[in-house]
Amino acid sequence: xxxxxxxxxxxxxxxxTGDDATWTIIGISFRVSTLAxxxxxxPALLTAFLLAHFRFPxxxxxxxxxxxxxxxxxxxxxxxxxVLLSRHGPLGxxxxxxxxxxxxxxxxxxxxxxxxxxxxxxxxxVDQRAWExxxxxxxxxMQAFFTLLHxxxxxxxxxxxxxxxxxxxxxxxxxxxxxxxxxxxxNIPTAIALETSKGNFAQGIALGIVLVLLAFVLxxxxxxLSHRNTPQEAV
Amino acid sequence: xxxxxxxxxxITHRYRTRTVISEARITVRDGQxxxxxxxxxxxxTTLLKIMAGLQRPLKAEVLIxxxxxxxxxxxxxxxxDFMYLHQQPYLFDGSVERNLRYTLRVNPQSCHxxxxxxxxxxxxxxxxxxxKNLSGGEKQRVAIARAFLRDPKVIxxxxxxxxxxxxxxxxxxxxxxxxxxxxxxxxxxxxxxDLFLSLQxxxxxxxxxxxxxxxxxxxxxxVDWINHRRRSPGx
Ligand SMILES: Nc1ncnc2c1ncn2[C@@H]1O[C@H](COP(=O)(O)OP(=O)(O)OP(=O)(O)O)[C@@H](O)[C@H]1O
Ligand SMILES: [Mg+2]
Numbered sequence: 001x002x003x004x005x006x007x008x009x010x011x012x013x014x015x016x017t018g019d020d021a022t023w024t025i026i027g028i029s030f031r032v033s034t035l036a037x038x039x040x041x042x043p044a045l046l047t048a049f050l051l052a053h054f055r056f057p058x059x060x061x062x063x064x065x066x067x068x069x070x071x072x073x074x075x076x077x078x079x080x081x082x083v084l085l086s087r088h089g090p091l092g093x094x095x096x097x098x099x100x101x102x103x104x105x106x107x108x109x110x111x112x113x114x115x116x117x118x119x120x121x122x123x124x125x126v127d128q129r130a131w132e133x134x135x136x137x138x139x140x141x142m143q144a145f146f147t148l149l150h151x152x153x154x155x156x157x158x159x160x161x162x163x164x165x166x167x168x169x170x171x172x173x174x175x176x177x178x179x180x181x182x183x184x185x186x187n188i189p190t191a192i193a194l195e196t197s198k199g200n201f202a203q204g205i206a207l208g209i210v211l212v213l214l215a216f217v218l219x220x221x222x223x224x225l226s227h228r229n230t231p232q233e234a235v
Numbered sequence: 236x237x238x239x240x241x242x243x244x245x246i247t248h249r250y251r252t253r254t255v256i257s258e259a260r261i262t263v264r265d266g267q268x269x270x271x272x273x274x275x276x277x278x279x280t281t282l283l284k285i286m287a288g289l290q291r292p293l294k295a296e297v298l299i300x301x302x303x304x305x306x307x308x309x310x311x312x313x314x315x316d317f318m319y320l321h322q323q324p325y326l327f328d329g330s331v332e333r334n335l336r337y338t339l340r341v342n343p344q345s346c347h348x349x350x351x352x353x354x355x356x357x358x359x360x361x362x363x364x365x366x367k368n369l370s371g372g373e374k375q376r377v378a379i380a381r382a383f384l385r386d387p388k389v390i391x392x393x394x395x396x397x398x399x400x401x402x403x404x405x406x407x408x409x410x411x412x413x414x415x416x417x418x419x420x421x422x423x424x425x426x427x428x429d430l431f432l433s434l435q436x437x438x439x440x441x442x443x444x445x446x447x448x449x450x451x452x453x454x455x456x457x458v459d460w461i462n463h464r465r466r467s468p469g470x
Pocket of ligand 1: 250251255273274275276277278279280281282
């Protein structure tokens, strides 16, 4: 067990002394996942809004597709994009495989269904009267849309945190699309997988600690939000 | 004070196979107070929402000024000129003040100020309260203050006195009287018809899909409301 406690102490040292290699990896992870979630939010919110507010053929089917896509394994998403982006694939000319952009695309696709499904639930939870009130008070459709966003902001934050939680820790898509290149596409999960397989536990544990702490922080936020979310109004 | 006239004709609406409104005609003028009566489920809410442009009817024609068009072609204009007040008002998340400011923000051309609205509807004591926590009567007052700020040509009120005590009812009546005096057209759906005797110019009944004008001589329970109105000042 001496090995393990040594590794743990070493891991804390890496984190607390601001070890360059370790913090570069952490930085890449947050950069890629933040970009992915930020680019997924606008189209996901719009999609969720349309699904919540308009009845059209195929709507129910779309909703269940998004809901099913939430649980597709990250490797499968990675594999699909890999085939598209590889040299001889349809998007091969983009020369994007093994770049951060490819990782962002993979994580975009992973978070999108979560954002849509959870934002849809948030939009459906808000009273029909909210939209009608905004419109009849003189808001144009765009203003009314932003009014709704504000009314369901806690539900949307929950969706955002859940989406971020999924992509920051996923290893499959990042590994296949990024290629685990040091200082470029090596992020927390792929670094943990690599370092551990090489027997270098200290860095693996250090990065693991970051993910666990993040999980606690995200959960605390979700918990706080779910309390704000409970309706105060009984109509 | 501007003069106006909106004449709806042939309003017909069906939910699935059930016809709730059939070939209804109703005219609204400046400063005119119309009372709409009818049993539960008669279609009053449906009719008011159609007039406000919030709900698409199966069929309706509207004459505005000299131009008669299909409801769909006038919809935008109806949303601009009419305002619908829900039976249970929906107030946005945030303080009473935020709700009033919102109304001003989406109606930048409003000729009233926040301070005027607060005084007009006597909201000084609750202006900082969270709107969601107000009592039913207080919510109604905020809702009507929003109408004051929005200053539409016509307001359509859906049972505005349903949950009010006697004092609040009188207060509501005073506010409506002021709006009418200012030239606003008012249509009220109510199960409390005697309350408005002093204000009403016309009484319509919705029954089995038909909208009929109750003639002045068809007195309600012995109250001659035409004479009642003559006696009241300013009506
Ligand atoms: N979205 C809807 N889908 C199907 N049926 C509806 C819908 N909205 C209303 N109805 C039905 O249409 C009829 C008229 O409803 P509406 O709400 O217009 O009546 P109302 O006169 O306002 O009743 P109340 O006095 O109870 O408020 C009712 O029978 C109601 O069940
Ligand atoms: Mg009703």
